Amino acid sequence: MLRLYSISNYGIMVFKMEWRNILEISDGVYWVGVKDWDRRLFDSLIPLPKGTSYNAYLVIGDNWKVLVDTVNPGFEAELHSRISRIIDPEEIDYIVMNHAEPDHAGAIPYLMRINDKAKLVTTPRGAKMAQTYYSVDEKRIVTVTDQERISIGGKTLRFIEAPMLHWPETMFTYLEEDGILFSCDFFGSHLAAGFFDDEVEDLLVHAQRYWGEIMMPFRSMGGKALEKIKDLNIRVIAPSHGPIHRNIRRILDAYQGWVRGDTKSKASIIYVSMWRHTESMIQLAAETLMAEGVNVAIYNLTVSDIGDLVKDLVDSRAIVIGAPTVLGGAHPLAVYASYLIKALRPPLRYMLLLSSYGWGGGAIRHLRGILEGTGSEIVGSIEVNGPPSADDMNRIIELSRTLAQKIKGGE
Ligand SMILES: Cc1cc2nc3c(=O)[nH]c(=O)nc-3n(C[C@H](O)[C@H](O)[C@H](O)COP(=O)(O)O)c2cc1C
Ligand SMILES: [Fe+2]
Numbered sequence: 001m002l003r004l005y006s007i008s009n010y011g012i013m014v015f016k017m018e019w020r021n022i023l024e025i026s027d028g029v030y031w032v033g034v035k036d037w038d039r040r041l042f043d044s045l046i047p048l049p050k051g052t053s054y055n056a057y058l059v060i061g062d063n064w065k066v067l068v069d070t071v072n073p074g075f076e077a078e079l080h081s082r083i084s085r086i087i088d089p090e091e092i093d094y095i096v097m098n099h100a101e102p103d104h105a106g107a108i109p110y111l112m113r114i115n116d117k118a119k120l121v122t123t124p125r126g127a128k129m130a131q132t133y134y135s136v137d138e139k140r141i142v143t144v145t146d147q148e149r150i151s152i153g154g155k156t157l158r159f160i161e162a163p164m165l166h167w168p169e170t171m172f173t174y175l176e177e178d179g180i181l182f183s184c185d186f187f188g189s190h191l192a193a194g195f196f197d198d199e200v201e202d203l204l205v206h207a208q209r210y211w212g213e214i215m216m217p218f219r220s221m222g223g224k225a226l227e228k229i230k231d232l233n234i235r236v237i238a239p240s241h242g243p244i245h246r247n248i249r250r251i252l253d254a255y256q257g258w259v260r261g262d263t264k265s266k267a268s269i270i271y272v273s274m275w276r277h278t279e280s281m282i283q284l285a286a287e288t289l290m291a292e293g294v295n296v297a298i299y300n301l302t303v304s305d306i307g308d309l310v311k312d313l314v315d316s317r318a319i320v321i322g323a324p325t326v327l328g329g330a331h332p333l334a335v336y337a338s339y340l341i342k343a344l345r346p347p348l349r350y351m352l353l354l355s356s357y358g359w360g361g362g363a364i365r366h367l368r369g370i371l372e373g374t375g376s377e378i379v380g381s382i383e384v385n386g387p388p389s390a391d392d393m394n395r396i397i398e399l400s401r402t403l404a405q406k407i408k409g410g411e
């Protein structure tokens with residue numbers, strides 16, 4: 001509702017928005033979350049160029065009123081006010097905790113304080129975490145196991161355990177009559193804009209980035225979860241970050257590919273270089289790969305958003321890493337990136353390492369040590385003294401061609 005107000009003593013006209021801002025997803029199912037437009041970092045690690053949202057959902061049954069997930073600490077008042085537009089928060093009977101991480105469970109202590117009848121619904125592992133992290137009284141916790149149902153009057157909530165997506169206690173909540181899957185972090189994206197998937201032009205790019213950052217290390221668990229939900233009659237997927245998917249096929253298809261670890265004829269190339277010697281080696285490798293028809297995504301680690309790299313790691317078949325030797329090992333930025341790559345477990349098949357050194361070298365040995373055990377084949381490495389010579393250049397071109405053949409041949 002838009003109202004026009006006249007403030008006569010100042011003699012000016014102002015518009016005042018009286019915007020109810022209630023988003024009803026289905027009959028009696030409301031979005032009551034928070035948009036965090038300004039947030040720029042998550043987990044003290046991941047840049048959020050587009051902010052994020054903490055999606056909480058209110059489900060009103062004939063007998064019980066249920067809140068599915070809450071919001072990040074610091075947004076309790078906003079959550080309260082949004083719920084209040086529909087019901088008094090003290091009327092909530094159950095708070096479902098799909099996940100114990102504070103971005104979704106952070107407002108549980110507040111809600112359970114102002115509402116002393118509300119019970120917390122979670123997995124047995126979630127119950128333990130709720131006590132540890134949020135001091136929730138055991139007597140106020142209802143634990144549910146896989147496929148258990150609770151009828152709230154005209155609506156049925158089914159709980160689906162989805163462990164390690166991405167913490168051990170995680171579950172989905174499925175609202176059977178409405179076909180809504182509250183999937184928590186799974187299917188999410190860090191985006192403040194857009195309530196529905198079709199309102200964001202590049203949603204899949206953000207969803208891929210989110211997958212890489214949060215879910216990629218748990219691909220096999222992701223596959224199990226997809227298998228579990230495949231026969232549900234899902235109409236809407238309502239994750240806890242980013243837009244709600246009302247075109248579910250698109251995100252489900254993307255997830256199928258990411259879970260399988262489908263890769264493209266593509267190489268992610270990351271490097272750091274103090275005096276551009278390693279950089280010139282990297283450029284040559286990149287140009288050779290491109291000339292061979294391989295798609296490349298290049299990141300200078302000194303200026304790159306690590307989330308963009310992670311997005312590309314999701315479907316890259318190879319990685320090329322360039323780093324000079326610094327103090328007997330690889331440049332610290334390359335160490336950091338390599339460690340992160342190992343931890344995130346992307347489906348990379350091949351690796352190539354390039355380095356320039358001044359005297360004793362050591363960067364390649366260092367990187368090999370970090371990257372061993374990733375399951376990717378190190379196709380080769382070249383460590384040159386100072387700037388690459390014509391001979392070194394030829395070796396780089398040759399090795400890059402070999403890599404390109406492997407990338408193109410390795411589905
Ligand atoms: C701070 C610093 C520390 C370095 N430490 C080593 C080292 O321990 N061993 C070595 O062989 N070279 C070392 N170097 C030399 C560089 O590895 C060498 O200059 C290399 O060619 C730089 O490659 P870049 O142009 O890609 O940065 C160091 C250089 C700098 C600036
Ligand atoms: Fe999480």
Ligand SMILES: [Fe+2]
Nearest residue numbers: 103185240241
């Ligand atoms: Fe989250």
